[in-house]
Amino acid sequence: MKMKHDTIVTPLPSEELIKKHEKFWRLRLPEPFVNFVKLYNGIEVEEATFECNNRGYAIERFLCILDDIENNTKGIYDIDVVFSQIGERLTDNEDLVGAEVLPIASVFAGDFVCLDFRHNKENPSVCVWSHEESGEFEPITFKVADDFEEFLKFLD
Template sequence: MKIKQDTIVRPLPSEELIKNHEKFWRLLLPESFLEFIKENNGVEVEEAIFECNNRGYAMERFLCILDDIENHPKGIYDIDVVFSQIGERLTDNEDLVGAEVLPIASLFAGDFVCLDFRTNKNNPTICIWSHEESGEFEPVTYNLADNFTGLLKMFSIDTK
């Protein structure tokens, strides 16, 4: 996978903005993801075709964290915007406050790569959330990597 450097969504998220989002989601983002998004906020990717669960996928872009989503041309790619659109399809817990499965990248045709905090709040796995198979409070996910670093290694992305 290649990162298209000229597609990084600016402004890059500040530490304060990230902390505010983490409070809203009621989770702490893994350090490897934080390092990535602070430099590659919402970046588009190419040559990101892969298989998972006997299906082919194509990653389009990573999602971003923005302060002013309404006035930003890339606001539709903000993690909060996507989360608010599909949130009830990301959990089976109707009483959940915050997030358990957080979208971080869009895939061709409406699926998302997500951080999955359901089994470990401190070290989320990476999954694919299937929009066609998921219903309200009935998410369908497929494990993709053990952690965000594993996802980057899977695509040979060096964050340094």
């Protein structure tokens, strides 16, 4: 994966900020993802493609975790901002409080790479959420990798 290091969104998230978001989402982010976001918060990529469900995907950028989205020019790439825009399309549970499928990267053409906590709360898989096929409370996802570390290996 070829990353554009000058596009990292600052300030980088602190452990305290990450814990605050985990509490809001009611989940615990996997350590490999936390380590990644602490180094590469919201980074754009030049070459990061992968295959899934007989389709090719190209990551545009990873999403970020910010404390002050309103005063940051990259606030639109914050995980919470994206989650709030598509949240009802990421779950089939109308009564859900928190998150089950959490967007972590934008993919060319409007889809998102997500951490999928629905089957394993401790070690979420990685999936692609299809914006064209998903409806309100009818998410359509395709599993890409068993975990975040495996997903990163697909991008090398």
